[in-house]
Amino acid sequence: xxxxxxxxxxxxxxxxxxxxxxxxxxxxxxxxxxxxxxxxxxxxxxxxxxxxxxxxxxxxxxxxxxxxxxxxxxxxxxxxxxxxxxxxxxxxxxxxxxxxxxxxxxxxxxxxxxxxxxxxxxxxxxxxxxxxxxxxxxxxxxxxxxxxxxxxxxxxxxxxxxxxxxxxxxxxxxxxxxxxxxxxxxxxxxxxxxxxxxxxxxxxxxxxxxxxxxxxxxxxxxxxxxxxxxxxxxxxxxxxxxxxxxxxxxxxxxxxxxxxxxxxxxxxxxxxxxxxxxxxxxxxxxxxxxxxxxxxxxxxxxxxxxxxxxxxxxxxxxxxxxxxxxxxx
Amino acid sequence: xxxxxxxxxxxxxxxxxxxxxxxxxxxxxxxxxxxxxxxxxxxxxxxxxxxxxxxxxxxxxxxxxxxxxxxxxxxxxxxxxxxxxxxxxxxxxxxxxxxxxxxxxxxxxxxxxxxxxxxxxxxxxxxxxxxxxxxxxxxxxxxxxxxxxxxxxxxxxxxxxxxxxxxxxxxxxxxxxxxxxxxxxxxxxxxxxxxxxxxxxxxxxxxxxxxxxxxxxxxxxxxxxxxxxxxxxxxxxxxxxxxxxxxxxxxxxxxxxxxxxxxxxxxxxxxxxxxxxxxxxxxxxxxxxxxxxxxxxxxxxxxxxxxxxxxxxxxxxxxxxxxxxxxxxxxxxxxxxxxxxxx
Numbered sequence: 120x121x122x123x124x125x126x127x128x129x130x131x132x133x134x135x136x137x138x139x140x141x142x143x144x145x146x147x148x149x150x151x152x153x154x155x156x157x158x159x160x161x162x163x164x165x166x167x168x169x170x171x172x173x174x175x176x177x178x179x180x181x182x183x184x185x186x187x188x189x190x191x192x193x194x195x196x197x198x199x200x201x202x203x204x205x206x207x208x209x210x211x212x213x214x215x216x217x218x219x220x221x222x223x224x225x226x227x228x229x230x231x232x233x234x235x236x237x238x239x240x241x242x243x244x245x246x247x248x249x250x251x252x253x254x255x256x257x258x259x260x261x262x263x264x265x266x267x268x269x270x271x272x273x274x275x276x277x278x279x280x281x282x283x284x285x286x287x288x289x290x291x292x293x294x295x296x297x298x299x300x301x302x303x304x305x306x307x308x309x310x311x312x313x314x315x316x317x318x319x320x321x322x323x324x325x326x327x328x329x330x331x332x333x334x335x336x337x338x339x340x341x342x343x344x345x346x347x348x349x350x351x352x353x354x355x356x357x358x359x360x361x362x363x364x365x366x367x368x369x370x371x372x373x374x375x376x377x378x379x380x381x382x383x384x385x386x387x388x389x390x391x392x393x394x395x396x397x398x399x400x401x402x403x404x405x406x407x408x409x410x411x412x413x414x415x416x417x418x419x420x421x422x423x424x425x426x427x428x429x430x431x432x433x434x435x436x437x438x439x440x441x442x443x444x445x446x447x448x
Numbered sequence: 449x450x451x452x453x454x455x456x457x458x459x460x461x462x463x464x465x466x467x468x469x470x471x472x473x474x475x476x477x478x479x480x481x482x483x484x485x486x487x488x489x490x491x492x493x494x495x496x497x498x499x500x501x502x503x504x505x506x507x508x509x510x511x512x513x514x515x516x517x518x519x520x521x522x523x524x525x526x527x528x529x530x531x532x533x534x535x536x537x538x539x540x541x542x543x544x545x546x547x548x549x550x551x552x553x554x555x556x557x558x559x560x561x562x563x564x565x566x567x568x569x570x571x572x573x574x575x576x577x578x579x580x581x582x583x584x585x586x587x588x589x590x591x592x593x594x595x596x597x598x599x600x601x602x603x604x605x606x607x608x609x610x611x612x613x614x615x616x617x618x619x620x621x622x623x624x625x626x627x628x629x630x631x632x633x634x635x636x637x638x639x640x641x642x643x644x645x646x647x648x649x650x651x652x653x654x655x656x657x658x659x660x661x662x663x664x665x666x667x668x669x670x671x672x673x674x675x676x677x678x679x680x681x682x683x684x685x686x687x688x689x690x691x692x693x694x695x696x697x698x699x700x701x702x703x704x705x706x707x708x709x710x711x712x713x714x715x716x717x718x719x720x721x722x723x724x725x726x727x728x729x730x731x732x733x734x735x736x737x738x739x740x741x742x743x744x745x746x747x748x749x750x751x752x753x754x755x756x757x758x759x760x761x762x763x764x765x766x767x768x769x770x771x772x773x774x775x776x777x778x779x780x781x782x783x784x785x786x787x788x789x790x791x
Contacts, residue, residue: 128460133671135464139471144505146478156502168509175667182664215675218682219504222497224474227482229494238693240731317599382593383723385502386688446596446726 127183132213134179139220141172152228154441158381230442231379233364233406236390241364242342243375243392243425318344322351331357331415333393338444339380342391345426349417357428358412359393360436363403368421372400376411376428378444388443394420397430410436492689500685506720507557507677512666514558515673518565519665523658527570538572538624542617545575549582549616555721556584556748560757561673564633573632574624581774582616584721584748585609594744597725604728604737607785608744615745615781622773632766676760680753684718687752691716703738707782710739711775714747721748738786746778 144165147153157165321344325331331352333341338359345352361376377392395411396418403409413430420427474481489497535541554562563576584590586609598604696709710731719727724747728740735743750771758767 131461131464132467133667135468135471137667137670138468140508142471142475144508146475147505150479152478152482153505156498156505161506164509165505168512171512172508175663175670178660178663179667212675215678216671219501219678220471223501223505224471224478225481226494226497227488229491229498231495231498232491234491235495235689238689238691240693240697380726382726383720384506386499386506386685386717387719387723387727389727 127185130179131183134176134183136213136216136220137172137176137179139217141169141176143220143223144169144172147223151440154443155228155230156385158383158443158445160445161383230438231385231388233362233377235388236364236377236379239388239390241366241375241377241390241392243377243394318347322348326351329355331355333357333359335378335439335444336447338378339391340447342393345393345415349415349424349426352415352426353417355415356412357415358410359395359428360408360410361392362438362442363405363407363409364390364392365405372396372398374400374403376409379442381443381445391444393428394418394425395428395430395433397433399430399433403433403435408436408438410434496682496685496689499688500682503681503684503718504678507681510555510557510720511561511670511673511677514554514561515666515669516662517554517558518561518669519662521562521565521569522665523662525569530566530570534572534575538574538629539621541572541575542578542620545578545620546582546586546613546616549579550586550613552579552583553587553589554583555587555590556751556754557677557720559583560754560761561669564761567633572624572629573627574620577623577770578616578620581619581749582612585612585745586616590721590725590748593722594725597729601732601737603789604740604744607741607789611741611745611778611781611785612748615749615777618781619749619774619777622777623770626769626773627766632763634761634763673757676756677753680718680756684716684752687716703736703786704783706735706739707742707779707786710735710743711746711779714743715751717747718751718753719747724748736786738782738789741785742778742782745782746775749778750774 144153147156148165148169153162153165318340321340325344331341359376361378364375364377365373366375373394373396375392375394377390379388379390381388395413397411397413410433411428411430412432413428416427416429417424418427419425488494535544552562559580563580566579567573567576591605591609594605594608595602693713696713699705699709713731714724717724717727724744728743731740731743755767755771758770762770
């Protein structure tokens with residue numbers, strides 16, 4: 120009889136813990152803070168599991184109040200799940216379950232910052248370079264191409280804005296303008312089997328857009344697309360928002376505007392960003408949120424070609440409520 | 449903290465009610481509690497907390513899936529059914545097991561309860577091992593995420609799944625050579641007693657009862673498995689926060705060491721196999737394709753959180769042999785493929 124009572128107390132306590140998990144999840148869903156832990160693609164699983172936890176919790180509590188009809192209460196799997204051991208072990212085991220519930224309710228939500236980013240490594244450019252980097256490269260300092268090139272590219276953008284069709288024809292022919300040699304058309308890339316058709320289609324879509332607003336929704340795709348195929352986008356204006364990240368070997372006018380991306384949950388977050396160059400760069404601390412507007416160009420860093428944003432305007436920005444970006448699929 | 453059977457029942461009921469009221473109170477004040485920072489920790493520990501909660505919340509749906517599949521097997525599958533479908537020859541069972549593993553969409557949080565249940569129902573150990581190492585990789589969801597993460601380099605996609613399939617069979621075969629059909633599960637005395645009576649009295653129960661049993665069983669198993677998962681998530685979160693990755697990166701300079709480093713990474717990060725491809729692709733700047741395959745094949749087969757589960761449910765000697773075999777076989781296979789495919 121004593122054993123039976125103990126058994127029903129375990130069912131009762133477990134029921135309450137299950138309800139605790141369910142309430143924590145529901146609370147996070149309602150307050151929206153769940154987005155700081157779980158990516159949107161996983162949300163159906165979270166909704167489903169919250170409902171199941173509520174159901175299981177209620178069933179457990181009903182089970183504990185069921186009469187002493189032992190056959191009905193015990194699942195007949197050979198007494199598989201009894202909680203045994205001395206009292207302190209049992210308290211310890213239940214504490215393990217109470218821990219995440221208590222921490223979840225009580226501790227403030229934290230968003231990941233650049234110290235985590237540094238540890239995880241930040242991807243900016245050169246996504247396809249697969250060789251190990253080895254020793255630090257002292258030729259990594261970037262020859263800033265200000266002045267002429269910068270002006271030239273701006274004027275090219277202006278030229279495009281005034282007469283898009285004519286400009287595109289020019290670029291398409293390639294030979295018409297000596298400076299256009301380095302510009303490729305999307306079609307050429309499309310032929311290249313190395314280049315994935317998803318990003319080729321995306322490049323096609325954005326090729327005619329002269330201002331790239333790199334917002335949350337397209338951040339990751341845009342980073343990959345620019346890495347793979349900067350040709351058609353050189354000289355275009357772009358705007359990007361993110362937190363400031365710096366690496367050893369950066370010059371004073373360089374920083375990376377980065378975002379954490381999340382696939383399933385925060386544990387798999389990785390960091391991607393765009394290198395920018397601006398005279399005001401040094402005014403911003405690591406982790407500050409900034410909005411940068413400028414012109415996309417290609418540069419070389421640590422021996423890799425990569426896109427860089429030559430910034431015309433760099434200003435502080437508010438950190439969004441949900442600072443993460445997610446893959447588009 | 450009063451949880452003893454010696455305490456009066458009003459105190460126990462009261463404790464439960466207080467706990468529930470605390471949860472409800474916290475639920476309605478979740479914003480105030482968090483924003484006013486009544487309780488707070490240093491930023492590093494808050495990061496640990498964030499990653500810990502992320503892993504736990506993310507894993508719960510899949511753990512629930514695992515325990516429900518396990519309890520459905522427990523309640524609805526009779527022991528002789530399994531025996532009937534298994535080939536008589538131990539080695540002949542390996543290949544169909546790997547194919548079945550590819551069909552079940554079960555990841556590594558869910559696979560341990562399912563495999564344990566199947567073995568308890570009389571499935572041979574080595575067939576269970578094939579499921580254990582194969583199913584978390586060989587499933588449609590993982591295939592999708594790996595494809596998207598490595599769209600630029602599909603050779604990684606093909607080698608990951610090719611290796612997982614072949615290695616699951618090899619590891620299963622080796623486990624058969626080492627352990628034959630010996631019982632490697634841990635049984636408590638009361639379980640053995642229960643097993644006995646269970647075998648004697650397989651009374652057919654009515655349907656309503658079966659449904660109830662499935663739920664009872666699932667929630668019991670949730671508590672049985674959940675504690676190891678939560679403990680593993682906490683350790684993994686601490687590693688993710690405090691381990692300085694650059695020291696590990698510095699070790700991995702050539703093909704041999706970088707593969708080893710990526711396998712160590714895979715083990716301690718304890719990522720869900722559905723998401724690990726994206727993490728691997730974020731390493732593609734610094735690591736060779738071959739070592740990324742090592743990361744992608746080894747991680748779902750063995751990691752921190754499922755090691756804790758394995759030690760809890762299987763005999764220690766078996767778990768150690770299993771871990772050594774998986775590690776050596778995966779490392780050797782990845783090195784061989786590296787020289788064939790990626791050079």
